[in-house]
Amino acid sequence: MGFNTELTRRLGIEAPIVQGGMQWVGYAELASAVSNAGGLGILTALTQPTPEDLRKEIAKTRTLTKKPFGVNITLLPTMNAPPYNEYAQVCINEGIKVVETAGNSPGPVIKLLKSAGIIILHKCTTIRHAASAVKLGVDFLSIDGFECAGHVGESDITNFILLSRARQSLGVPFIASGGFADGQGLAAALALGAEGINMGTRFMCTVEAPIHVKIKQAIVDASEHDTELVMRRWTNTSRLFKNKVASEALKVERASTTGKFEEIAPFVSGKRGREVFINGDKDFGVWTAGQVIGLIHDIPTCQELITRIEKEAIESVERTRKVFQPQSKL
Structure with a gap:
């Protein structure tokens, strides 16, 4: 049934x-x-x-x-x-x-x-x-x-x-x-x-x-704590996998005195995120993942x-x- x-x-x-x-x-x-x-x-x-x-x-x-x-x-x-x-x-x-x-x-x-x-x-x-x-x-x-x-x-x-x-x-x-x-x-x-x-x-x-299989393994190895909320300052909040680029983007977002999106734009490039899935380097760019990674x-x-x-x-x-x-x- x-x-x-x-x-x-x-x-x-x-x-x-x-x-x-x-x-x-x-x-x-x-x-x-x-x-x-x-x-x-x-x-x-x-x-x-x-x-x-x-x-x-x-x-x-x-x-x-x-x-x-x-x-x-x-x-x-x-x-x-x-x-x-x-x-x-x-x-x-x-x-x-x-x-x-x-x-x-x-x-x-x-x-x-x-x-x-x-x-x-x-x-x-x-x-x-x-x-x-x-x-x-x-x-x-x-x-x-x-x-x-x-x-x-x-x-x-x-x-x-x-x-x-x-x-x-x-x-x-x-x-x-x-x-x-x-x-x-x-x-x-x-x-x-x-x-x-x-x-x-x-x-x-x-x-x-x-x-890339290395990205799949990164998900397996991660916990529910391994995501970041980025771009909240511009009411465009995205949950990303917590890697070096996402953490750096968040640091720039919080420290910016101008609040200009241009300061964070290079860190949240979709093109670099796409390359992550091809080259297998989880830190090459930002990519999305949910808190559910802790259950995988x-x-x-x-x-x-x-x-x-x-x-x-x-x-x-x-x-x-x-x-x-x-x-x-x-």
């Missing part, structure tokens, strides 16, 4: 597990492996230099899996915005059924995707933003707790509170994102009202993840990981059920 949640039913997947979009990680190799294992693999649109490159990556993924997969489109706070609508149009033209959206002012992109009948899974770090996304007609919300990697928002609300607030007030199915790596976490998310979980950092540490102790295949999570979740639910003992009637 497998899982039966609104997420598995609507998306046509077996396990209520989504591999979130990750810059420089969400390529065909990982997305197809997650989908083949029963979850929902996701390609990261902006990892592809152009919309045409995304189209080619979608085609490549279809040679590797016949199961459902999705695409992530994250709208970034930047002066030179990528052609988001063109990336969205590629998803429409290629028959993608599920798109994960995130970031600022997603309304136009969501409207375009919804007009084509695409299922929208929108990631939010606050209930206020989630409520706004509901008004845009999203199908699922991905509730992203403060534990997460990357952009954590500015509210610092952890998932234990955030998920319960989502259950209490949103009225739209949601999944839990940030801090998930095992079946115990999946069982807890389901108990709190979620329809499944989203995992990013945990999927970075799998055999199929297209990053091996580098399994995606199939091994998802099978294990399903087994652990079922065992956790059974163990919890046995705690309750009905009182006999006198």
Whole structure:
């Protein structure tokens, strides 16, 4: 007997597990492996230099899996915005059924995707933003707790509170994102009202993840204390792996008398972060990782990981059920 949640039913997947979009990680190799294992693999649109490159990556993924997969489109706070609508149009033209959206002012992109009948899974770090996304007609919300990697928002609300607030007030199915790596976490998310979980950092540490094995080992060796919150001064807080560059960036941020972002910009270069995944030097640039690194102790295949999570979740639910003992009637 497998899982039966609104997420598995609507998306046509077996396990209520989504591999979130990750810059420089969400390529065909990982997305197809997650989908083949029963979850929902996701390609990261902006990892592809152009919309045409995304189209080619979608085609490549279809040679590797016949199961459902999705695409992530994250709208970034930047002066030179990528052609988001063109990336969205590629998803429409290629028959993608599920798109994960995130970031600022997603309304136009969501409207375009919804007009084509695409299922929208929108990631939010606050209930206020989630409520706004509901008004845009999203199908699922991905509730992203403060534990997460990357952009954590500015509210610092952890998932234990955030998920319960989502259950209490949103009225739209949601999944839990940030801090998930095992079946115990999946069982807890389901108990709190979620329809499944989203995992990013945990999927970075799998055999199929297209990053250097030394970075995967760095995740295995790390503890939950090995992340840094950087760029809070500019209300663009990001959780990064605690390495030499991230620590130096934080030092500059705190010591700056001008408050100019230009002082920290060289330290948070995305290009240097991409090189980390290629050359295996964890200190070469900044890269995102969640506090969940403290729960990651091996580098399994995606199939091994998802099978294990399903087994652990079922065992956790059974163990919890046995705690309750009905009182006999006198």
